[in-house]
Amino acid sequence: MRSELSLTRFSMEHPKKVAVIMILMTIILGAFISLIKIDTDPENMLSEGEPVRVFHNEMKKEFSLSDMVVLGIVNEKDPDGVFNPDSLRKIHELTEYIKGLRWDDPENPGKEMGVIERDILSPSTVDNIESGGLGVVTFEWLMNRPPKDKEEALAIREKSRRIPFLNGTLISEDGKAVCLYIPLTSKDLSYRVYSELKKKIATFQGDEQYLITGLPVAEDTFGVEMFIQMAVSAPLAMLVIFILMLFFFRKLILIVSPMIVALVSVVCTMGLLISTGFTVHIMSSMIPIFIMPISVLDSIHILSEFFDRYQATGNRRETLSEVMRELFLPMLYTSTTSAAGFGSLALTPIPPVQVFGVFVAIGVMLAWLTTITFIPAYIMLLSEKTLENFGLHQNHERKPSPMTRMLKATQRLTFNRAKVILAFTLVIVIIAAWGISRIQINDNPTKWFARSHPIRVADHVLNEHFAGTYMAYLALQPMEAKQDVKGYSKELLSRLSDRSSQLEADYPHAQTVFKELERFTRESTGKVSSQEELLELLEEFVSEKYDGTTGEESFTWEEASLFIDEEKQMGQIFKDPSVLNYMEGLQEELLKSGVVGKSNSLADIVKTVHRELFMGKEEAFRVPESRKAIAQSLLTYQNSHRPHDLWHFVTPDYKRTSLWIQLKSGDNKDMDRVVKIVDEYMRNHPSPIGLQHSWFGLTYINVVWQEKMVKGMLQAFMGSFLIVFLMTTILFRSPLWGFLAMIPLTVTIGLIYGAVGILGKDYDMPVAVLSSLSLGLSVDFAIHFLSRSQSLHLKYRSWQETSRVIFDEPARAITRNVIVIAFGFLPLLAATLMPYKTVGAFLASILVISGAGTLIILPSLMRIFSKRLFVLRPAMGFSCNCALCLGSTVAAVLLIAINLYQYIGVGWTTLTWISVIATPLLAFGCGFVSRREKCKTY
Numbered sequence: 042m043r044s045e046l047s048l049t050r051f052s053m054e055h056p057k058k059v060a061v062i063m064i065l066m067t068i069i070l071g072a073f074i075s076l077i078k079i080d081t082d083p084e085n086m087l088s089e090g091e092p093v094r095v096f097h098n099e100m101k102k103e104f105s106l107s108d109m110v111v112l113g114i115v116n117e118k119d120p121d122g123v124f125n126p127d128s129l130r131k132i133h134e135l136t137e138y139i140k141g142l143r144w145d146d147p148e149n150p151g152k153e154m155g156v157i158e159r160d161i162l163s164p165s166t167v168d169n170i171e172s173g174g175l176g177v178v179t180f181e182w183l184m185n186r187p188p189k190d191k192e193e194a195l196a197i198r199e200k201s202r203r204i205p206f207l208n209g210t211l212i213s214e215d216g217k218a219v220c221l222y223i224p225l226t227s228k229d230l231s232y233r234v235y236s237e238l239k240k241k242i243a244t245f246q247g248d249e250q251y252l253i254t255g256l257p258v259a260e261d262t263f264g265v266e267m268f269i270q271m272a273v274s275a276p277l278a279m280l281v282i283f284i285l286m287l288f289f290f291r292k293l294i295l296i297v298s299p300m301i302v303a304l305v306s307v308v309c310t311m312g313l314l315i316s317t318g319f320t321v322h323i324m325s326s327m328i329p330i331f332i333m334p335i336s337v338l339d340s341i342h343i344l345s346e347f348f349d350r351y352q353a354t355g356n357r358r359e360t361l362s363e364v365m366r367e368l369f370l371p372m373l374y375t376s377t378t379s380a381a382g383f384g385s386l387a388l389t390p391i392p393p394v395q396v397f398g399v400f401v402a403i404g405v406m407l408a409w410l411t412t413i414t415f416i417p418a419y420i421m422l423l424s425e426k427t428l429e430n431f432g433l434h435q436n437h438e439r440k441p442s443p444m445t446r447m448l449k450a451t452q453r454l455t456f457n458r459a460k461v462i463l464a465f466t467l468v469i470v471i472i473a474a475w476g477i478s479r480i481q482i483n484d485n486p487t488k489w490f491a492r493s494h495p496i497r498v499a500d501h502v503l504n505e506h507f508a509g510t511y512m513a514y515l516a517l518q519p520m521e522a523k524q525d526v527k528g529y530s531k532e533l534l535s536r537l538s539d540r541s542s543q544l545e546a547d548y549p550h551a552q553t554v555f556k557e558l559e560r561f562t563r564e565s566t567g568k569v570s571s572q573e574e575l576l577e578l579l580e581e582f583v584s585e586k587y588d589g590t591t592g593e594e595s596f597t598w599e600e601a602s603l604f605i606d607e608e609k610q611m612g613q614i615f616k617d618p619s620v621l622n623y624m625e626g627l628q629e630e631l632l633k634s635g636v637v638g639k640s641n642s643l644a645d646i647v648k649t650v651h652r653e654l655f656m657g658k659e660e661a662f663r664v665p666e667s668r669k670a671i672a673q674s675l676l677t678y679q680n681s682h683r684p685h686d687l688w689h690f691v692t693p694d695y696k697r698t699s700l701w702i703q704l705k706s707g708d709n710k711d712m713d714r715v716v717k718i719v720d721e722y723m724r725n726h727p728s729p730i731g732l733q734h735s736w737f738g739l740t741y742i743n744v745v746w747q748e749k750m751v752k753g754m755l756q757a758f759m760g761s762f763l764i765v766f767l768m769t770t771i772l773f774r775s776p777l778w779g780f781l782a783m784i785p786l787t788v789t790i791g792l793i794y795g796a797v798g799i800l801g802k803d804y805d806m807p808v809a810v811l812s813s814l815s816l817g818l819s820v821d822f823a824i825h826f827l828s829r830s831q832s833l834h835l836k837y838r839s840w841q842e843t844s845r846v847i848f849d850e851p852a853r854a855i856t857r858n859v860i861v862i863a864f865g866f867l868p869l870l871a872a873t874l875m876p877y878k879t880v881g882a883f884l885a886s887i888l889v890i891s892g893a894g895t896l897i898i899l900p901s902l903m904r905i906f907s908k909r910l911f912v913l914r915p916a917m918g919f920s921c922n923c924a925l926c927l928g929s930t931v932a933a934v935l936l937i938a939i940n941l942y943q944y945i946g947v948g949w950t951t952l953t954w955i956s957v958i959a960t961p962l963l964a965f966g967c968g969f970v971s972r973r974e975k976c977k978t979y
Contacts, residue, residue, distance in 0.1 A: 049365040049417055053358055056418035063415055067305050070312030080320040081264020082229060083486060084739070086391050086746035093745045097737040100516055104689050104699050107157055107224035108739065110231050111255040111510050112139075112238060113503040115218040118248040121191070122217035124198040129164065130187040131245055132219055136163040138241050139223055142234055154226045156234065159685065162211055162222035168681045169200045172653040180681040183207075203657075205649060209508035209639045210703065218506040228257040232265050252499030254510055256707060256739045259487045259496050263874065267326055270874050275329055278881075279303065282337060282865035289857050290348055294427060298419040299340035302411050306336040310404035314396070322393040324810070330869075330880060331401050334862045335379055336408030338821060339372045341861060343416050345854035351428065361417050369413065371828040374772045375821040376409035378765045382816035385761035389753030391746060397810075398757075444856055445849075451896055452848035456841065459901035466898055470788065473795025480794060483803035484747045485707040491873050500707075508638030509703035513712060514738040515719060517624070518697040519614055520731045526575060530566040533575075533608065534559055540604050550597040558583070558601055572612065580605050613695030615643055616671045619729040621664045624700065630722045631702065636711045641701040643690045650674040709744045716741075747806060754809045758816065762786075765820055773827065777910065781902060782827055785894030786819035792890050793883065807879040811887070819891035822855050826895050830903065840907040844900055852896060859892035 052059050087094045100106070114132055116123045123129065143155035164184040173179040183201060188194040198216050201207045212219050225231060235258045242251040279300060286296040307329040314325060346364040354360050383405065386398025420428075441449070455462060490497040503510050541555035548554075561582050562575070569575045583605055587598040614620055621644040628644070631637040648662050651674045655661035665671050678687055691698045704711055716736065723734060765786075770779030797804060829851040834843045862884065869881025903910060 052414045052417040053421045056421040059418035071308045073312040073316035078320040080322045100737040108228035108257040110223040110258045112221040113252040115250040124194045133187045136165040157224040160224040172657040178653045205645045213506040231257040232261040254499035277868045285861045299337045303333045303336045306408040314400045324393040324397040332404040339412040341858045349850040371825045380405045382761045385757040388757045391750045448848045448852045455900040459904040462901040473791040476795030476798035479798035480804050483710045484805040504705040509705040511704040511707040511740045513702045513740040515700040516735045520733045548597045550594045554597040615695045615698045639703045647674045712744045782823045785823045785891045788894045789819040789891040807876040811883045822895040859888045863888035
């Protein structure tokens with residue numbers, strides 16, 4: 042114990058030096074907080090090189106797609122909904138205002154950022170597509186000006202209903218609402234646009250309801266409000282903790298010290314994070330709320346023991362030395378186990394979660410170091426007079442407090458009814474296991490807001506009126522195959538010969554022209570590496586010949602040019618009628634799911650234009666039977682005011698297309714269901730040419746990173762669970778005691794996650810993260826309880842006597858910790874953001890359940906197995922010098938290193954087997970050698 046006593050002695054002998062060092066450290070690291078860089082983009086939960094993210098960005102660029110803010114205008118009072126002159130006038134005015142939401146880009150001088158005007162979807166900016174006669178289509182603005190009367194307003198509604206792309210997307214089928222889709226140059230501008238829209242909307246009066254939603258604005262708004270919530274909730278929680286400590290210890294100047302420790306730990310940790318170049322992400326912004334309860338725990342243990350003992354000695358130095366002698370190792374191990382729990386998050390495949398885990402672990406150890414140095418120093422800086430009335434008084438035994446009476450009753454219960462308690466615990470654990478089997482992994486960024494939040498309300502209302510505000514995109518393209526240029530050339534020559542024979546009767550020069558073209562084809566085949574290159578060369582050759590000839594021969598070269606154009610179109614697979622019909626079938630299958638409200642594709646554009654080419658007849662609303670007719674429909678569409686819209690659905694070479702899918706929910710489970718439907722459809726219905734599909738879009742990106750995070754955290758938790766077991770085994774020099782220390786942790790996790798399953802709450806990001814906190818806090822109380830039980834049993838030699846003493850000072854310290862932290866974080870339940878509510882509820886639950894498990898289940902187990910537990914074995918700590926004890930400690934470090942090495946690439950299978958085999962072997966070996974004569978202390 043020399044090292045810990047030396048550290049404590051230095052703090053007590055040089056309190057001013059300790060205070061100055063801590064102040065300087067806080068100022069230096071705190072200064073870096075001013076350099077904070079905030080990143081609220083959930084997409085950054087994936088690394089930049091993550092394949093799904095790379096593909097997502099490639100597709101956005103290839104199809105010229107942008108992240109959008111959705112603005113809905115609803116009128117429930119007017120019988121015609123929003124299709125009345127006044128509502129449409131406001132919609133037109135809003136559209137014109139939105140066009141001007143552009144600002145200078147500070148990072149790119151000379152460029153602007155903000156709304157992409159040409160891609161705005163609004164009644165004012167889209168075309169009405171109508172027939173102008175047989176074979177003629179007219180394109181006119183749907184609402185180039187606000188309507189003058191009711192008839193004009195209703196005409197706009199009827200026109201938009203005839204266009205599949207608009208019906209259910211731009212206008213609601215019931216006519217009560219219109220949605221404006223506002224594309225942005227960058228999605229991190231969504232909150233700025235959201236704020237500007239609210240200012241403009243505030244100038245309107247009338248019956249309309251204005252609703253703003255969409256994943257980009259939900260995510261960006263959450264990021265902004267999260268920091269505001271942190272600034273309000275964290276201090277409020279600490280205020281409650283402060284009041285509770287004041288109630289217990291009744292000495293204002295003394296209980297300031299744990300608050301200082303919490304503040305220093307948070308400031309230094311965040312300063313260190315920012316100084317090392319990390320941005321503050323959604324995850325790392327929650328570091329303070331996790332560090333604060335953990336940093337206060339050890340302080341409360343010290344103050345509680347000091348409170349109970351000070352009056353007996355009246356000497357600060359003597360009392361502190363005694364308290365630190367007993368608490369140093371338990372506090373060290375509780376801190377290291379908590380750090381191990383959070384540090385294990387570095388093994389998850391999510392960069393912000395890795396940063397979160399590492400820096401919370403650093404913060405925990407920093408809090409421990411600050412606690413064991415600053416708290417003794419702070420107490421020594423106080424005058425003796427200040428502590429006159431501090432601590433339990435001599436009449437305490439004659440007038441025990443309600444807490445003392447409760448703990449004495451608990452002691453009698455656990456000693457006399459141990460079997461009943463354990464049987465009841467077993468029943469609860471079985472029920473919890475059933476609840477865990479019902480857990481549903483799911484998340485939705487929109488649900489991070491309270492139900493009353495404007496974004497959550499907008500999401501609910503608009504998804505009732507429209508086909509869905511959550512967009513997912515399905516990219517389709519032919520399966521990659523190695524191009525055989527020689528094989529294609531051979532087929533091409535055969536078709537050239539056939540075309541020559543067909544034209545010979547009408548074109549005298551057909552044989553000469555096509556023979557020359559065949560010769561050039563043979564010469565060029567060996568010079569190119571792809572079919573496309575060969576056709577390009579042939580097109581250039583034919584063009585030169587056509588320009589250099591006249592008369593009938595030029596007509597023949599013109600026919601050759603048409604032949605080459607047909608060959609090029611054969612590679613444009615999304616002009617193939619069978620492929621478009623296949624896509625149409627897939628869209629129909631998606632609509633049957635009940636999750637997809639609507640989908641839009643290239644086939645819808647073709648069918649709409651084809652109908653108007655045939656004078657708007659409904660029977661013509663279909664995919665044409667020939668490539669030529671499809672090409673004609675697409676060419677006609679390019680005469681519209683928005684021809685660029687076509688390239689949102691297909692690439693110019695017609696070799697890749699995107700299917701737009703509108704979902705009514707952003708829940709992961711719904712997106713997963715859509716993915717499975719598409720997989721099953723394409724497996725059971727082979728496409729005509731062998732298509733392959735890939736997903737992109739924010740809705741799908743969220744599914745990927747959340748699934749990786751949940752799985753990664755589960756794996757990290759299991760690994761850290763084994764590491765904590767090994768550490769407690771080394772601490773107590775016995776695998777049995779190590780196992781005992783894990784009981785409250787296991788019960789706590791079981792009950793909490795069992796409740797999650799039984800209550801039907803989704804297993805989402807906050808719940809997953811809190812599993813690490815449950816590990817650290819749950820094992821904390823168990824280590825304190827068991828370590829004090831060991832040391833006290835050395836003195837009393839009987840569990841009956843030991844339990845009576847353990848339920849005095851040690852149990853009071855644990856109970857005070859439970860009450861202070863559990864009640865201290867209940868104010869988070871009043872937060873407007875759901876993750877903060879979850880953190881508040883879970884923190885309180887973790888503390889209460891783990892505290893109850895420690896004070897009820899552990900003593901019951903120790904009552905039943907006291908003879909087995911208290912045998913010849915070493916005391917806790919490093920008083921024993923056996924080689925295996927030291928070796929086991931080294932092994933624990935090596936096992937952690939193996940976990941870290943796994944992150945580089947060994948794989949979870951290797952890690953799992955190493956952990957599962959090595960941990961119990963090391964624990965058993967340590968316990969076996971501990972019973973050797975040279976290790977025993979009894």
